[in-house]
Each structure stands twice: as C-alpha cells, then as structure tokens.
Amino acid sequence: MSAWRFSLLVLSAGLLLTAAVLAWRWTLPAGVPPPPVPADNPTTAAKVELGRRLFYDADLSADGTMSCATCHEQKHAFADGNRTHPGVTDEPGRRNVPGLANVAWFTPLMFADPANTTLETQAASPVFGTRPVEMGMAGREAEIGARLGRDHCYRAMFARAFPEDGGRIDFANVARALASFERTLVSYGTAWDRQQLGPDAKAGSGLFARDCAACHSGPNFTDLTMHRLAPADAALADQGLFEKTGIDADRGKFRTPSLRNVALTGPWWHDGSARTLDGAIARHGLTHDAEEMAQLIAFLEALSDPEFTRRKSLAMPSEACGKRL
Incomplete structure (x- = not known):
C-alpha cells in the first residue's frame, strides 16, 4: 500500500x-x-x-x-x-x-x-x-x-x-x-405524556386549558415570557425584570415557570412564598370552587415524572476514572 x-x-x-x-x-x-x-x-x-x-x-x-x-x-x-x-x-x-x-x-x-x-x-x-x-x-x-x-x-x-x-x-x-x-x-415520562390521566386529572386538564394555558403553554408549560401578576410596586425588594431594563413597565415582571414536575418543586412563586399548590393557583386571581381546585391539582400532579427523580445517569456519580469518589 x-x-x-x-x-x-x-x-x-x-x-x-x-x-x-x-x-x-x-x-x-x-x-x-x-x-x-x-x-x-x-x-x-x-x-x-x-x-x-x-x-x-x-x-x-x-x-x-x-x-x-x-x-x-x-x-x-x-x-x-x-x-x-x-x-x-x-x-x-x-x-x-x-x-x-x-x-x-x-x-x-x-x-x-x-x-x-x-x-x-x-x-x-x-x-x-x-x-x-x-x-x-x-x-x-x-x-x-x-x-x-x-x-x-x-x-x-x-x-x-x-x-x-x-x-x-x-x-x-x-x-x-x-x-x-x-x-x-x-423529563417526558409523566402521566400526561403517556396520556394516562385519571378522571380528576382529565377534568383538571380542561380547566387548565381554559384558565392557565395562555402563559403555561407548550410541551413544557411555559411561554418563556415575562409577566406581572401582582400590581407594580416600587417599594418591593425584588423588582424583577425592571432591575435589568430600568423600564417602569417591567416592574414586577418574572418569567413564566415551567410546570413539569411542579408538584415536586415547591414552594412556588419566584420568591417561594406560596407554600401550597392551591395557594399558588389562587394568586393568579382566578375563582375555582373546591372541586375545581382539586381537579386542577390532580392535573398538576400528573405532570410529575418519578423516573426522572431516580434516573441513575443523572445522580451523583459514585466513581470516576475507574475509582470510587
């Protein structure tokens, strides 16, 4: 050759x-x-x-x-x-x-x-x-x-x-x-991904589509856009987007969080001040009776992916270069 x-x-x-x-x-x-x-x-x-x-x-x-x-x-x-x-x-x-x-x-x-x-x-x-x-x-x-x-x-x-x-x-x-x-x-292993919603979660998905999906949209339940849900208040310690832009209209704006695994990631809100899911939902100014709130929470719980929280390839490695860490 x-x-x-x-x-x-x-x-x-x-x-x-x-x-x-x-x-x-x-x-x-x-x-x-x-x-x-x-x-x-x-x-x-x-x-x-x-x-x-x-x-x-x-x-x-x-x-x-x-x-x-x-x-x-x-x-x-x-x-x-x-x-x-x-x-x-x-x-x-x-x-x-x-x-x-x-x-x-x-x-x-x-x-x-x-x-x-x-x-x-x-x-x-x-x-x-x-x-x-x-x-x-x-x-x-x-x-x-x-x-x-x-x-x-x-x-x-x-x-x-x-x-x-x-x-x-x-x-x-x-x-x-x-x-x-x-x-x-x-993480795409939820009951919602598998289309295996129970009756309450299925009813909750309809409520969610009506009341929440405008911002919590797409496969990851976020429009990745910054919104303000509370009134703008110049006295707040955390001014959100305003701190980066200096634009008054941006006071109190924060990016829509993803709702994948939301039942596992509490407490909620940008400052963690919502201790319960129903409390976090109520802050959006929507009115739901007890049955509807239970259905919405059932839907949100169906967005959990237990396998994701146990996947060995994502856990702390036990060894590197053939030796235990």
Missing part, C-alpha cells in the same frame, strides 16, 4: 472516530426535537460525564461546601424544597430555586434576566454572582482551574472532553461541560 493511501486511510479513520465521539444520541419521545446546542459546544459523552461530576462537586464554591446539586436536588426534580437557599456566606437567597427538567429547551433561563439565554452563560451566575452571593467565587476564577487541575482524574476527563484545546481546565470549559450535562436533564 502506498504511503499516501495509508495516510488517507488513517485520516479517514480519525475523522470517523471524531464523528463518533461527537455524536450524542438523544433519547426523546416521538415529535420532540433535540434541544438547540451551540455550535461551539457540541454535546459528547465525555462532556456529559465531566459535567455530571462537576455538577456535584463543591470545589466550585469558595469554601468547598456548595455544589450545583446543593440547590438542585434530583429528588425535587432538581429544585430544592426551600423557599430560597442561602449561599456560602449565609446571605439569604432572593429567588426560589427552579427545577431543571427540560432546561435545554429554555431561553431565557432566569426568572428576570433576558440576557441569560444559554446554559453556558448561565453557569457564571451562581458561581460568581454577588446579588446574592451563592457559590462565592467572584474574583477567583483562576482558582477553579487550579483546584480541579490538582486531580489527575479531572485532568484526564478534561483531556477527553476538550481535545481541541489540549484539555484546558478553566471556567469556560467547566461551563461547557456543565451545560452539556444539564442538557441531558430530560
């Missing part, structure tokens, strides 16, 4: 291997398209594996006590069951922790920040944010790479995930890996 033909075969084999490495197989129901993925961060198994480990690693916080999973717990559909969650400095949280089911299809991602449109950019908010302080790493970005780089397994995982830049360990690649894992937080 001539040298050039051998070289061509080696090159072809390398290209095929690269394509195989880059391919990520989305397991989705019929009719659900794969989520949008940035061209500069294609999803790979290596990135997802790395992002999963990072999601559960408290070394991304200032004092090593808080990981992404501290607030986004799988058993709560990646919310946390608290009104708000304090950060590493014990500063109270301002807003309720949202669930992450199907977050890959969401934009914008935050309650009241229209500029936070990708999972890659959103990752900086909890890690470096100061209003409030969450993970407390503002001004310490380089320290993240230094911490992770001391772990030989992380060095190997970054090398596999980011061969194009020599496995560089920095926050940009941390964010890309976290985003890749978060795009696998797919």
Whole structure:
C-alpha cells in the first residue's frame, strides 16, 4: 500500500472516530426535537460525564461546601424544597430555586434576566454572582482551574472532553461541560405524556386549558415570557425584570415557570412564598370552587415524572476514572 493511501486511510479513520465521539444520541419521545446546542459546544459523552461530576462537586464554591446539586436536588426534580437557599456566606437567597427538567429547551433561563439565554452563560451566575452571593467565587476564577487541575482524574476527563484545546481546565470549559450535562436533564415520562390521566386529572386538564394555558403553554408549560401578576410596586425588594431594563413597565415582571414536575418543586412563586399548590393557583386571581381546585391539582400532579427523580445517569456519580469518589 502506498504511503499516501495509508495516510488517507488513517485520516479517514480519525475523522470517523471524531464523528463518533461527537455524536450524542438523544433519547426523546416521538415529535420532540433535540434541544438547540451551540455550535461551539457540541454535546459528547465525555462532556456529559465531566459535567455530571462537576455538577456535584463543591470545589466550585469558595469554601468547598456548595455544589450545583446543593440547590438542585434530583429528588425535587432538581429544585430544592426551600423557599430560597442561602449561599456560602449565609446571605439569604432572593429567588426560589427552579427545577431543571427540560432546561435545554429554555431561553431565557432566569426568572428576570433576558440576557441569560444559554446554559453556558448561565453557569457564571451562581458561581460568581454577588446579588446574592451563592457559590462565592467572584474574583477567583483562576482558582477553579487550579483546584480541579490538582486531580489527575479531572485532568484526564478534561483531556477527553476538550481535545481541541489540549484539555484546558478553566471556567469556560467547566461551563461547557456543565451545560452539556444539564442538557441531558430530560423529563417526558409523566402521566400526561403517556396520556394516562385519571378522571380528576382529565377534568383538571380542561380547566387548565381554559384558565392557565395562555402563559403555561407548550410541551413544557411555559411561554418563556415575562409577566406581572401582582400590581407594580416600587417599594418591593425584588423588582424583577425592571432591575435589568430600568423600564417602569417591567416592574414586577418574572418569567413564566415551567410546570413539569411542579408538584415536586415547591414552594412556588419566584420568591417561594406560596407554600401550597392551591395557594399558588389562587394568586393568579382566578375563582375555582373546591372541586375545581382539586381537579386542577390532580392535573398538576400528573405532570410529575418519578423516573426522572431516580434516573441513575443523572445522580451523583459514585466513581470516576475507574475509582470510587
């Protein structure tokens, strides 16, 4: 065999291997398209594996006590069951922790920040944010790479995930890996998805379509648009969208939350101030008698996906590089 033909075969084999490495197989129901993925961060198994480990690693916080999973717990559909969650400095949280089911299809991602449109950019908010302080790493970005780089397994995982830049360990690649894992937080296993609603839930679905679906629309029950349900009040501590735009008409506007797994993600409202589902519903100013409220809640409970809260591929990894963590 001539040298050039051998070289061509080696090159072809390398290209095929690269394509195989880059391919990520989305397991989705019929009719659900794969989520949008940035061209500069294609999803790979290596990135997802790395992002999963990072999601559960408290070394991304200032004092090593808080990981992404501290607030986004799988058993709560990646919310946390608290009104708000304090950060590493014990500063109270301002807003309720949202669930992450199907977050890959969401934009914008935050309650009241229209500029936070990708999972890659959103990752900086909890890690470096100061209003409030969450993970407390503002001004310490380089320290993240230094911490992770001391772990030989992380060095190997970054090398596999980011061969194009020599496995560089920095926050940009941390964010890309976290985003890749978060795009696998797919939840389409509810009774509603299976069309297996009981009588009360079926009646509730009709009420929901009449009273709620204008904003809680689409397969993830959100129009991803910011609305104001309470009167605008300049004295409120949290002004919502106004804090980003400075436009008076935006006071008190917050993005419609998804209702997937809503029965598992309480308390509800942007500040977690609604302790019950019927209380959250009542705040919308709608009138329902006791029977209708029970039917609406039955429908909302049918949006829960128990398998999602137990899926092993989303849980804290027990090993990495062949060794127990």
